[in-house]
Amino acid sequence: MTTDAGAPRARAAESGARRLPTVNDVARLAGVSKGTVSKVLNGRAGIATDTREQVESAARQLGYRPNLQALSLMEGRTGTVGLLTHDLEGRFCLPILMGAEDALGAGKLSVFLCDARGDAIREQYHLEALLARRVDGLIVVGDRAAPRASLGDLPVPVVYASGPSMNPDDTSVVPDDVQAGRAGADHLLSIGRRRIAYIGGDPSYPGAHRRAEGVTSLLSERGLELVVPPMLNAWTETWGLQAARQILAKRPDVDAIMCGNDQIARGVVDALREQGKSVPGDVAVLGHDNWETLVLAARPPLSSIDANYQRLGGKAAQLLFAAMSGSPEPGLHYIDSTVVPRESTLA
């Protein structure tokens, strides 16, 4: 006896939502069995042409869409991944998400987004929910303040993006801050600047130091050094303003100031204007992060180092995909940054 489709489920009836058509509905309308419908809809061979047409027409008529939930029960995988973020502002999270989506979407994976907002309890809660939904993998976006504790041994592969896991056996993808510093310094040298200063962000961020390191290392390779030691303090416009004033007081001959982020760079531009220095005529200014809203609104528009977060997201997705396919690539993976030149560092 054919399984009876039965009465509409209580829940669906309550909610007033139309019940979506199933293979059974299509089968009944086409006057064939469930199995036949399935074969037709999946392009299996060995079906009479008119039966095929019957079924296809019925499916179209009902607006049939296969239920991926049911499918995943059979396949043992859900085709979903979780993206667990701590980035409140979404400044870095969304590019990562977009890059991940591009890479995963091609493989037909959907993304569950969870914002834990830096709260461990909330993170645990979301983690449980994602595992209960049987995600096939997990991308964890940490903030850049410090490496984060590993989530430990989970039943699904995990890739840490932006903020790496403290456990080197985990898979992490991070911007290469040293390379970024080097690229920025190289750019300033290439436009003929030689008396360079560096204003960095909050020294409690490891990245703040690494960015500065990249600069000093490249300069020393070229037989140069900063006009004053790197000044690290905060990621703010105010700090950029203060620091630039100090630098100008000590070394009025400075011809380029490189900054730990774009906010600092904006403060620097203000300080330079205050002192009657022209940008880039007297002093070139280079930001970091390439935050378009800030950078394009500045006068002049700021050159900035782009950490390529979207590419980072793509790489994270690719690593996750590899791990889900049984070929994990543990360890730290670095993404190169790129200098985006604008008026503030014209030659």
Next chain:
Amino acid sequence: MTTDAGAPRARAAESGARRLPTVNDVARLAGVSKGTVSKVLNGRAGIATDTREQVESAARQLGYRPNLQALSLMEGRTGTVGLLTHDLEGRFCLPILMGAEDALGAGKLSVFLCDARGDAIREQYHLEALLARRVDGLIVVGDRAAPRASLGDLPVPVVYASGPSMNPDDTSVVPDDVQAGRAGADHLLSIGRRRIAYIGGDPSYPGAHRRAEGVTSLLSERGLELVVPPMLNAWTETWGLQAARQILAKRPDVDAIMCGNDQIARGVVDALREQGKSVPGDVAVLGHDNWETLVLAARPPLSSIDANYQRLGGKAAQLLFAAMSGSPEPGLHYIDSTVVPRESTLA
């Protein structure tokens, strides 16, 4: 005979992922049947105390987590909602998401995030994917440029957030721009300003006009009017700078400038500094959107109108929840904006 759990699925074996334990595994370990396990784990009454303990211990030992995918097959609902966005920057999307998550998370719903990036093809693709995954509802975040085309008659409830649907029978939640303008104007009057100018954003955005309307309507109710007609042009810092210069040229006695967004306000502050006017001593400046990165970095920190996007997200979730429960509330729902006073409008 009890159903045999069978061999590990091929896929799971391939991917190297541990197979997660099922009720069957727990039942076997505890030496009881599936049904008994289910009853224990769901706190059903009528279970012997020692059986209960057996099962609970087995579940703990295996790290059992119920499979929500399987559950949703039975319940006829998945406990997931789709969030379809067009907001590239994520500036407004993420607060909305956070608000929605708070509201939905309490009801144990998870969120699929899809970024269509303003591309209709991509939107259609994501929509299909979400429906195939049987989301219980959909929140569509439009950009604010213009009302968007309705997605039409979908098998699940839809709530449009931020950018409303053109179809008044749909459910939409949007910031109340008129009220926002009124609130801002009221604030400026309350600190004693009377000669107010308004610099707005891109006139192709309906919201740009409504914000200005709110200002003029409140002023006229108090027997006042703007010192010059509202000036709408672009959402940029550059426009703020230009417009402020023009206003100062025509009406050097202006004592407050209200802006369509925070970028404009920053340009205005620059223009005022250029002309030697103090903020807020000579001229008060009020931004809109309360974008903290911009607003706190300005000198002085800018007062700004907050559209409460997080609350908007919460309201969208609540409306979606209501619709999913069979009580849709079609039409346009407005969220009030709030003035966040800082130094730039001190009395």
Next chain:
DNA sequence: TTGTATGCGTTATCAA
């Protein structure tokens, strides 16, 4: 060429 039975992981029902 088509139909039927089975199982994926759950819960609910009903029989024991």
Next chain:
DNA sequence: TTGATAACGCATACAA
């Protein structure tokens, strides 16, 4: 108090 079984929507192996 516990166990067996059906059902959710689908694909697939196998029987007809």
